[in-house]
Amino acid sequence: MTAEFKVERKLFDEVMVPCYAPMEMIPDRGEGSRIWDQDGREYIDFAGGIAVSCLGHCHPVMVDALKAQAEKLWHLSNVMTNAPALRLAKKLTELCFAERVFFANSGAEANEAALKLARRWAKEVHGEEKSEIIAFTQGFHGRTFFTVTVGGQATYSDGFGPKPGHVTHLPYNDLSALSEAISSRTCAVMMEPLQGEGGIVTPDNEFLQGVRELCDKHDALLIFDEVQTGNGRTGTFYAYQQTGVVPDILSTAKSLGGGIPIGAMLTTAKLAEHMKIGTHGSTYGGNPLASAVAEAVIDEVSKPDVLEGVKVREKWFRDGLTRLNEKYDMFAEIRGKGLLMGAALNEKWQGRARDVLIAAGEEGLLLLVAGANVVRFTPSLVISEEEVMEGLSRLDRALAKLTAK
Ligand SMILES: *Cc1c(COP(=O)(O)O)cnc(C)c1O
Numbered sequence: 001m002t003a004e005f006k007v008e009r010k011l012f013d014e015v016m017v018p019c020y021a022p023m024e025m026i027p028d029r030g031e032g033s034r035i036w037d038q039d040g041r042e043y044i045d046f047a048g049g050i051a052v053s054c055l056g057h058c059h060p061v062m063v064d065a066l067k068a069q070a071e072k073l074w075h076l077s078n079v080m081t082n083a084p085a086l087r088l089a090k091k092l093t094e095l096c097f098a099e100r101v102f103f104a105n106s107g108a109e110a111n112e113a114a115l116k117l118a119r120r121w122a123k124e125v126h127g128e129e130k131s132e133i134i135a136f137t138q139g140f141h142g143r144t145f146f147t148v149t150v151g152g153q154a155t156y157s158d159g160f161g162p163k164p165g166h167v168t169h170l171p172y173n174d175l176s177a178l179s180e181a182i183s184s185r186t187c188a189v190m191m192e193p194l195q196g197e198g199g200i201v202t203p204d205n206e207f208l209q210g211v212r213e214l215c216d217k218h219d220a221l222l223i224f225d226e227v228q229t230g231n232g233r234t235g236t237f238y239a240y241q242q243t244g245v246v247p248d249i250l251s252t253a254k255s256l257g258g259g260i261p262i263g264a265m266l267t268t269a270k271l272a273e274h275m276k277i278g279t280h281g282s283t284y285g286g287n288p289l290a291s292a293v294a295e296a297v298i299d300e301v302s303k304p305d306v307l308e309g310v311k312v313r314e315k316w317f318r319d320g321l322t323r324l325n326e327k328y329d330m331f332a333e334i335r336g337k338g339l340l341m342g343a344a345l346n347e348k349w350q351g352r353a354r355d356v357l358i359a360a361g362e363e364g365l366l367l368l369v370a371g372a373n374v375v376r377f378t379p380s381l382v383i384s385e386e387e388v389m390e391g392l393s394r395l396d397r398a399l400a401k402l403t404a405k
Contacts, residue, residue: 030057108142
């Protein structure tokens with residue numbers, strides 16, 4: 001076999017575990033918010049690798065950091081520390097409430113660390129009894145067995161045998177349900193400050209404040225999963241910074257690396273003490289290659305003009321989608337914050353988010369869904385006006401075809 005041979009989509013079915021259903025086209029290269037497939041066809045990318053490619057594809061800042069580190073040192077393991085990881089950790093602590101950082105390789109792993117820390121803290125400070133994790137229906141926290149069990153979709157966690165125990169699910173944005181359920185046995189409340197996978201659902205600020213107060217009252221930890229909302233996505237470095245509610249533990253991944261796999265759990269110095277030597281670990285977590293790229297990414301994303309630019313771009317999307325809705329009457333609501341936007345389908349179009357995604361793909365536009373009824377937009381935070389307008393006009397063509405059927 002030659003080193004390189006042209007692949008076709010059908011090879012996926014022959015060699016891959018069938019847990020995904022990827023599109024027909026196979027991307028070959030990307031630049032900014034454009035992707036070209038193997039046949040040279042060009043696409044506008046409003047999906048951003050699911051809120052990951054925050055600087056678009058192959059941004060020079062990321063490429064330079066990757067190349068420089070690639071020629072220096074890739075990997076060590078946590079038997080040694082390294083300069084890129086320490087610099088990245090220092091900067092993360094300067095950008096938010098956190099004083100201590102644990103590096104992982106994905107969102108699920110960052111959340112797994114968050115949950116294990118909460119359980120360990122509760123056991124050491126309060127005893128075995130305090131082990132309940134309260135989370136919310138439609139929440140999403142990853143696919144490891146603990147995180148998927150805490151996530152609020154039983155279809156994802158069922159069918160794998162006995163689940164990690166003492167996890168309670170409540171309706172999101174319902175303070176009275178939480179106030180009834182929470183008790184001295186509650187170890188932590190875990191939530192997204194804006195639900196992503198669950199359909200782009202923004203909670204009321206009173207709910208967030210109420211959750212914090214109830215956690216304080218019952219001495220439970222508040223864990224914010226900012227894997228999707230974090231790293232500039234909503235217009236502040238972390239979404240909680242717009243709410244006045246500060247968590248005890250925060251998980252971050254996706255846009256943290258801009259495309260290189262990295263995640264982190266952020267917490268206070270006091271809580272971090274409970275993760276003593278040997279309590280948790282990761283072979284790759286905080287490796288120099290990923291850390292160097294993430295450092296370059298957060299240096300760029302945390303610039304005030306980039307964060308301000310997210311709000312400008314939000315308006316382009318909001319206005320554009322509102323105009324399309326006036327033309328085609330498909331959406332009940334355009335919602336979300338910053339560049340984590342959802343167009344919720346109206347009564348007439350219920351269940352057809354995937355049809356919109358497919359129609360857009362045919363016009364050369366990459367979108368996402370969040371459930372069956374919400375079309376999701378998580379583009380690069382630095383997407384150009386020209387790319388946004390071109391993408392919206394492709395969406396216009398896609399919706400014209402879809403509504404004419
Ligand atoms: C994507 C996501 C995760 C899981 O991240 P992975 O890197 O896929 O493990 C966890 N929480 C939220 C809120 C997410 O959006």
